[in-house]
Amino acid sequence: MRFNLGEFEEIVLLVVAAQNDKAYGLSVTTAIEKELQRSVTMSSVHTALYRLEEKGLVKSEVGGTTKSRGGRRKRIFMISAAGKEALLQAKDARTHLWSMIPKIVFESR
Amino acid sequence: MSSKNTIQPPKWADKFFMWYCKNELAESILGDLHERYEFYRKEYSLIRSNYLYWMDILRFINRHTLQRTSNRKTFIPTIMLKNYTLVALRNIKRNKAFTMINVIGLSISMAVCLLILATIDDQTSYDEFHAQRENIYRVTHERLNAEVNLPIATTPMPLGDKLRNEYAGLEHIVQFRRGFSGEIVDNGKAININGYYTNPEVFDLFDFELEVGNPSTALSEPSSVVLRKDIAEKFFRDKDPMGQDLNVEGLGQFKVTGVLKELPGKTHINFEALSSFSTVASLEKQEILGESLSDWEKLSTGWVYFNFKEEPKLDDLQYTLNRISDENYNEDSEYEVVFGIQKMTDITPGPFMGNQIGQSMPNFFIYGLVVLAILIMTCAAFNYANLTTARALTRFKEVGVRKVMGSTKGQVIIQFIIEAVLVSLFSLLLAIGLLKLLIPAFESLNLSSILEWKLNPDTKVYVQFLVFSLVTGIATGFFPSLYMSSVKPINALNGSGGPKMSGIGLRKSLIVTQLVISIVLIISSTLVHRQIKYMMTRDYGFQRNNIVNVALQGQDFDLLKPALEKLPFVEQVSGANNIPNIGRHDDIEIRKTVSDEAEDYNYFSVDENYIGNLQIKLVAGTNFTPKQTEEREVIINEQAAESLGFADPSEAIGSNVILGDSTNVNIVGVVKNYNFMILYMEIRPLLLRYNPEEFEWAQAKVTGANPIQELKELESVWAGFDPNHEFDYKYFDDQIEEFYAMFYDIVYIIGLISILSIVIAGMGLLGIATYSIQTRLKEVGIRKILGAEGKNLVLLLGKSFFIMIVVSTLIGGLISFFGNKAWLELFAYRITFGYDILGIAFLFIIVVGGLTIGTQTWKAMRTNPADILRNE
Numbered sequence: 001m002r003f004n005l006g007e008f009e010e011i012v013l014l015v016v017a018a019q020n021d022k023a024y025g026l027s028v029t030t031a032i033e034k035e036l037q038r039s040v041t042m043s044s045v046h047t048a049l050y051r052l053e054e055k056g057l058v059k060s061e062v063g064g065t066t067k068s069r070g071g072r073r074k075r076i077f078m079i080s081a082a083g084k085e086a087l088l089q090a091k092d093a094r095t096h097l098w099s100m101i102p103k104i105v106f107e108s109r
Numbered sequence: 110m111s112s113k114n115t116i117q118p119p120k121w122a123d124k125f126f127m128w129y130c131k132n133e134l135a136e137s138i139l140g141d142l143h144e145r146y147e148f149y150r151k152e153y154s155l156i157r158s159n160y161l162y163w164m165d166i167l168r169f170i171n172r173h174t175l176q177r178t179s180n181r182k183t184f185i186p187t188i189m190l191k192n193y194t195l196v197a198l199r200n201i202k203r204n205k206a207f208t209m210i211n212v213i214g215l216s217i218s219m220a221v222c223l224l225i226l227a228t229i230d231d232q233t234s235y236d237e238f239h240a241q242r243e244n245i246y247r248v249t250h251e252r253l254n255a256e257v258n259l260p261i262a263t264t265p266m267p268l269g270d271k272l273r274n275e276y277a278g279l280e281h282i283v284q285f286r287r288g289f290s291g292e293i294v295d296n297g298k299a300i301n302i303n304g305y306y307t308n309p310e311v312f313d314l315f316d317f318e319l320e321v322g323n324p325s326t327a328l329s330e331p332s333s334v335v336l337r338k339d340i341a342e343k344f345f346r347d348k349d350p351m352g353q354d355l356n357v358e359g360l361g362q363f364k365v366t367g368v369l370k371e372l373p374g375k376t377h378i379n380f381e382a383l384s385s386f387s388t389v390a391s392l393e394k395q396e397i398l399g400e401s402l403s404d405w406e407k408l409s410t411g412w413v414y415f416n417f418k419e420e421p422k423l424d425d426l427q428y429t430l431n432r433i434s435d436e437n438y439n440e441d442s443e444y445e446v447v448f449g450i451q452k453m454t455d456i457t458p459g460p461f462m463g464n465q466i467g468q469s470m471p472n473f474f475i476y477g478l479v480v481l482a483i484l485i486m487t488c489a490a491f492n493y494a495n496l497t498t499a500r501a502l503t504r505f506k507e508v509g510v511r512k513v514m515g516s517t518k519g520q521v522i523i524q525f526i527i528e529a530v531l532v533s534l535f536s537l538l539l540a541i542g543l544l545k546l547l548i549p550a551f552e553s554l555n556l557s558s559i560l561e562w563k564l565n566p567d568t569k570v571y572v573q574f575l576v577f578s579l580v581t582g583i584a585t586g587f588f589p590s591l592y593m594s595s596v597k598p599i600n601a602l603n604g605s606g607g608p609k610m611s612g613i614g615l616r617k618s619l620i621v622t623q624l625v626i627s628i629v630l631i632i633s634s635t636l637v638h639r640q641i642k643y644m645m646t647r648d649y650g651f652q653r654n655n656i657v658n659v660a661l662q663g664q665d666f667d668l669l670k671p672a673l674e675k676l677p678f679v680e681q682v683s684g685a686n687n688i689p690n691i692g693r694h695d696d697i698e699i700r701k702t703v704s705d706e707a708e709d710y711n712y713f714s715v716d717e718n719y720i721g722n723l724q725i726k727l728v729a730g731t732n733f734t735p736k737q738t739e740e741r742e743v744i745i746n747e748q749a750a751e752s753l754g755f756a757d758p759s760e761a762i763g764s765n766v767i768l769g770d771s772t773n774v775n776i777v778g779v780v781k782n783y784n785f786m787i788l789y790m791e792i793r794p795l796l797l798r799y800n801p802e803e804f805e806w807a808q809a810k811v812t813g814a815n816p817i818q819e820l821k822e823l824e825s826v827w828a829g830f831d832p833n834h835e836f837d838y839k840y841f842d843d844q845i846e847e848f849y850a851m852f853y854d855i856v857y858i859i860g861l862i863s864i865l866s867i868v869i870a871g872m873g874l875l876g877i878a879t880y881s882i883q884t885r886l887k888e889v890g891i892r893k894i895l896g897a898e899g900k901n902l903v904l905l906l907g908k909s910f911f912i913m914i915v916v917s918t919l920i921g922g923l924i925s926f927f928g929n930k931a932w933l934e935l936f937a938y939r940i941t942f943g944y945d946i947l948g949i950a951f952l953f954i955i956v957v958g959g960l961t962i963g964t965q966t967w968k969a970m971r972t973n974p975a976d977i978l979r980n981e
Contacts (some may be wrong), residue, residue: 024137024141025137025138025141026141026144026145029145030148041165041168042141042142042145042165042168042169043165043168043169043171044168046138046141046169046173047171047173050134050173062136062137066140068143068144068147069140069141069143069144070140070143072136072137072139072140072143073136073137073140074137074140074141075134075137
């Protein structure tokens with residue numbers, strides 16, 4: 001099965017996988033901002049997460065309460081088996097493309 | 110440093126978010142947002158943080174957050190429908206009294222509305238059988254220099270040819286000319302016939318089909334006539350009418366060249382027979398008909414209908430019409446006329462116009478009926494709402510349980526609307542039954558025969574009824590269902606009742622509105638009734654008891670008079686051209702000398718017995734000299750004496766005046782003013798002329814001892830004179846009463862509606878009384894235990910209703926005072942708006958209110974306190 005991952009979706013999915021069972025909307029947002037130096041709005045991250053959930057690439061469940069959020073529970077996102085497959089496919093696709101680049105392209109630099 | 114609690118994001122932003130996001134995502138998103146806000150506050154100023162927070166909130170508006178919890182939204186309770194219907198039916202059965210009130214109230218008002226629906230349906234069904242109906246127009250006119258600016262349906266006769274010659278875009282032009290009417294004497298019986306002269310194209314333009322005869326030639330020869338089927342059957346019975354001769358009195362011999370098929374529907378063009386247009390020229394040459402064919406000043410003789418060859422170009426045609434009117438009229442001509450174009454489908458119901466070719470219902474009548482229907486239905490719907498919410502007290506638990514079991518607000522609303530629709534469908538059945546009773550009563554009204562009401566509801570009308578009752582059901586059920594659905598299950602189940610009745614003020618004002626409407630209607634119908642009674646019983650200034658008016662129908666008065674006077678019970682016979690007080694009047698120009706400006710006065714042609722017979726008082730001078738052969742004398746009334754410039758009636762005696770062009774007459778007498786016109790007009794100057802040539806009526810003064818016998822003998826005298834005509838007589842009293850009968854119809858209708866509104870308002874009162882007393886039963890119980898007396902309790906419970914009744918009487922009294930004053934002032938002779946009328950209305954409302962509230966209060970007082978308080 002082929003997965004269709006957008007660039008931003010792929011990043012979000014990678015972060016979710018990286019944070020391993022601790023990913024939620026805000027944590028993913030701050031991770032992207034911090035690790036990639038890229039400014040994103042929280043709503044676009046959330047939207048991406050929901051879209052990924054619709055595609056079956058992440059699962060979500062409501063976590064326990066925390067004091068800092070006025071008692072509101074977090075929605076924790078976890079990567080699904082399909083999500084892992086999708087990431088691997090994306091990675092393979094890139095490696096394959098990388099391998100096709102003649103060495104000369106970078107050497108001329 | 111401030112405590113953590115102070116780091117709170119803007120409240121309004123949160124509220125806004127919670128408003129637009131109503132699904133399971135809300136909690137986690139808002140949590141994230143708050144966490145983010147804490148982060149903002151560490152980095153930025155308060156204002157900047159708030160701004161960023163707002164931006165975040167706004168950015169979250171997307172399809173994920175806007176989506177409602179999906180499984181609920183899409184759930185259509187089809188499986189529940191059966192249950193709702195079942196529960197509704199059980200409820201209807203259980204609360205028989207409530208259901209009765211609802212069904213009766215709704216069905217009475219529905220019946221009236223259905224009647225109105227059927228009437229409107231009937232009145233909008235004119236001319237539907239003409240295939241070209243959307244493309245048929247007629248020319249109308251309006252006189253610019255007239256006193257009253259009323260559009261008139263007729264046009265001058267030459268317009269037809271002018272249009273044929275000067276405007277090429279018309280396909281068929283059909284002209285109708287009046288004047289084809291007269292008696293046809295057949296087998297010793299005279300039958301009246303009424304119709305028009307028209308050109309053969311009438312069969313091309315309109316879908317009047319011929320049963321026999323050739324449509325293209327039937328109306329081409331002069332003196333041909335095409336008969337309506339029923340008329341042909343009346344004249345010729347079994348004989349073949351084709352080619353038969355018809356002798357129309359005064360017009361000559363006509364040949365029947367065709368018989369129309371029965372019309373498939375109603376048409377606004379009202380005729381019994383059509384004669385060929387070519388007849389007109391010869392009749393006008395013989396001076397049987399007045400000259401009209403080339404006379405642009407004769408504005409009321411004919412009608413012009415036409416259609417366009419292709420697409421209607423109304424502006425083009427209007428331009429031509431304007432040119433034609435400019436050519437023929439200018440400021441110096443007697444009339445200044447502008448032409449207009451009217452589409453046939455806009456004729457009836459249509460604007461109020463003069464000289465219609467048949468009957469036509471004015472638009473405002475339809476609008477009035479619609480407003481009435483809406484008014485009535487609103488009152489009935491108010492009541493349903495009031496009663497259902499009152500009854501709902503017992504059903505909060507049901508709603509509570511339903512909600513706990515997973516019912517949504519929408520489902521509860523649907524449930525209660527279904528119930529209302531069921532009640533409204535029951536009412537429809539009853540209403541249709543009532544309608545069957547109402548229709549004959551309605552059709553017997555004079556008004557209805559004038560407007561040709563034929564109320565035979567067909568399938569289409571019944572479908573309308575069904576739709577109407579469904580809409581009524583939904584509309585009436587809407588408010589109660591909203592109310593019921595807002596019940597919070599926790600409140601309903603722990604017994605603390607439903608949502609607070611914030612609508613009580615609203616419902617009280619609804620009741621007051623209903624009462625006001627009833628009061629205005631009661632007062633108005635009483636006033637109209639009194640005014641008519643007043644007009645009929647008023648002293649007219651002349652005597653009309655025991656006078657039989659016999660229509661001369663062309664017979665010689667001088668011969669009939671002695672024959673009538675021979676009868677022992679006839680005291681005296683006088684002749685006249687017209688009956689006073691039924692709205693008809695004749696005018697003649699009068700001036701004192703040739704050089705004076707002439708004025709128009711009303712006149713009656715009478716003889717020397719007239720004044721004695723009608724017991725009109727002479728204030729000066731004498732009666733006519735009997736048996737004059739030439740018109741030499743005239744009698745005037747006081748008003749005329751005054752307006753002719755005589756200071757005293759006696760001064761007028763012996764003066765000479767000129768009537769019309771050159772009739773010199775002497776004033777021999779002055780009579781006291783008496784009402785010869787309809788009573789809403791002031792008495793005007795009047796002339797009594799001695800002019801037997803114009804007589805149309807013989808007025809016989811009889812003893813009246815044995816009316817039936819007297820009439821018989823009068824009739825036998827008549828039969829000896831004129832076997833061809835039926836004896837046409839009327840008692841003077843009856844004749845005037847007949848004229849006012851139409852007004853009685855109006856009283857009848859308003860009266861009926863006011864009774865209806867009282868019934869509805871009474872039911873509304875009953876509903877609200879039931880509710881408010883039921884909610885206070887415990888209070889009443891406690892008060893009784895503590896020793897409250899009956900009258901205190903009545904005062905306690907009845908006070909607010911009494912206030913409502915007083916308030917509505919005041920408002921209703923004011924409205925009806927000013928409203929009725931407006932129309933009463935049109936009458937020169939009128940009754941005054943008395944306090945007794947207000948009193949009657951007040952009493953009426955008090956009685957109705959007292960009965961409804963009284964019974965409820967009585968019931969509350971009679972209840973044993975132990976029964977009410979046992980549960981506590």
